[in-house]
Amino acid sequence: MPHLPGSPVWQRDSAHATVLDYHLSMLHDAERMDAFRRAIDASVQPGDVVVDIGCGSGVLSFMACEAGARKVYAIEGGPVIELARELAVDNGFADRIEFLDGWSIKVGLPEPADVLISETIGNAGFDEGIVAWTFDARQRLLRPGALLVPQRLRMWVAAVESFDDHSLVSDWWETALPYDYTAAHRRAARMLWFADLTPGNLLGQPELAADVDLRTASDEAITSAGRLGVDRDGTLHGLACWFDSLLCPGVTVDNTPPRTESSWSHGFLPLPEGRAVSAGDELTWELSVSPDGEDWTWRVDPVER
Numbered sequence: 001m002p003h004l005p006g007s008p009v010w011q012r013d014s015a016h017a018t019v020l021d022y023h024l025s026m027l028h029d030a031e032r033m034d035a036f037r038r039a040i041d042a043s044v045q046p047g048d049v050v051v052d053i054g055c056g057s058g059v060l061s062f063m064a065c066e067a068g069a070r071k072v073y074a075i076e077g078g079p080v081i082e083l084a085r086e087l088a089v090d091n092g093f094a095d096r097i098e099f100l101d102g103w104s105i106k107v108g109l110p111e112p113a114d115v116l117i118s119e120t121i122g123n124a125g126f127d128e129g130i131v132a133w134t135f136d137a138r139q140r141l142l143r144p145g146a147l148l149v150p151q152r153l154r155m156w157v158a159a160v161e162s163f164d165d166h167s168l169v170s171d172w173w174e175t176a177l178p179y180d181y182t183a184a185h186r187r188a189a190r191m192l193w194f195a196d197l198t199p200g201n202l203l204g205q206p207e208l209a210a211d212v213d214l215r216t217a218s219d220e221a222i223t224s225a226g227r228l229g230v231d232r233d234g235t236l237h238g239l240a241c242w243f244d245s246l247l248c249p250g251v252t253v254d255n256t257p258p259r260t261e262s263s264w265s266h267g268f269l270p271l272p273e274g275r276a277v278s279a280g281d282e283l284t285w286e287l288s289v290s291p292d293g294e295d296w297t298w299r300v301d302p303v304e305r
Contacts, residue, residue: 019080023057029263032253036060036119036149039247041067043147044115051075051113051141053104053133054120058084058097064117065093072097073113075104105136112143118150122293123194123255124267125155125243126222129293131212135219152213152246156256158206159228159283159300160240162268165195169270185272192296195268197240198258203277204231209241209287221295223288227303230281235274239285239300241267269298277302 026032040060044050046068052061055074061084064072074097076084081101088094100107116137122128134148172185209224230236244254255264269287277283282303289296 019078020083023080023083025263026056027059029261031261032263033059035247035251035253036117037063039149039251040064040117042248042251043067043149044069046070048114049073049111050115050117051104051109051137053116053118053137054128055084055099056080056119058087058093058099060117060119061097062088062091062093064115065096069096069115071111073100073109074098075100075102075107077101077103104133104141109141113137113141113146114143115147115149116142118148121150121153121243121245121253121264122267123265124192124241125153125245126210126212126289127192127267127293127296129291130214131217131222132219132291132293134214135217135291138215147248148215150245150247150253151215152211153243154208154212154245155210155222155241155243156206157209157228157269157285157287158240159203159230159236159277160197160201160238160268161203161234162195162197162201162237162240163235163274165193165197165268166237166270166274168193170273189270189272190297191270193268193270194265195240196258197242197266197268202240202257203234203236204229206240210289219291221288221290223286225284225286228283228285228300230277230283231279233278234276236271236277236283236300237274238268238270239287239298241269269296271300275302 040063044067047070050064050069050072052074055076061072061074120128120130169188172181287298
């Protein structure tokens with residue numbers, strides 16, 4: 001029997017406390033909430049069937065009900081679904097929302113949906129697997145011509161200097177550590193980290209790294225490459241990445257730095273070690289992201305003059 005949020009076991013589990021804090025931060029992000037409400041109001045028609053992938057605390061499913069949805073299938077693979085069920089009852093939506101526990105790729109619906117809502121946009125855009133989730137939903141869960149919220153997702157990259165964030169990598173080389181932790185350093189240098197970056201961290205102008213139409217995207221890795229200019233002297237610690245997203249015509253959301261009030265952070269793709277750069281330098285970069293957002297590979301190299 002599942003432990004509900006009011007139970008002692010649920011309260012003692014620090015992971016559940018983190019989940020509550022995370023979802024509260026999203027509810028407090030007024031720009032995010034307003035954008036999704038406007039997009040849902042524009043996309044959901046009275047009588048529609050809606051599927052909400054990664055429903056979290058259920059807030060977007062509640063918005064779909066208020067927009068006139070006849071039925072909402074709210075899918076969530078995390079423990080927060082227990083809270084979402086309670087909130088649906090407390091707010092009078094339980095008669096129209098059916099909560100489905102699990103990953104959407106393993107869930108079926110008794111009827112095709114007219115609208116897909118999937119707020120699985122990660123800090124770096126694609127790191128929560130939105131491409132894979134929406135591709136699968138288009139094949140199995142939606143009627144032909146169904147509307148998607150969001151419709152499009154773009155990711156930007158820039159050369160970044162961030163000593164504090166790079167310490168997550170470089171500190172594994174500290175001589176004070178009791179043993180040889182080179183293997184940990186290698187792993188840390190291959191991980192996507194999350195950081196709160198400002199324009200002051202950027203060494204130059206950003207470049208568009210990916211522009212994905214979720215209505216037509218295939219279940220394939222996103223790959224891109226390009227050049228970045230360096231506008232000031234500094235230390236290159238890696239690539240910063242962030243997103244902007246078209247939820248529906250006329251409604252967008254983004255986490256472009258600094259976005260200090262955003263519940264999203266930014267992505268940080270580190271180099272194994274910092275590299276001195278000067279104004280006027282050029283860098284080549286390559287990046288690949290799997291559709292499920294799990295596998296990230298990248299490289300950054302100086303352009304020889």
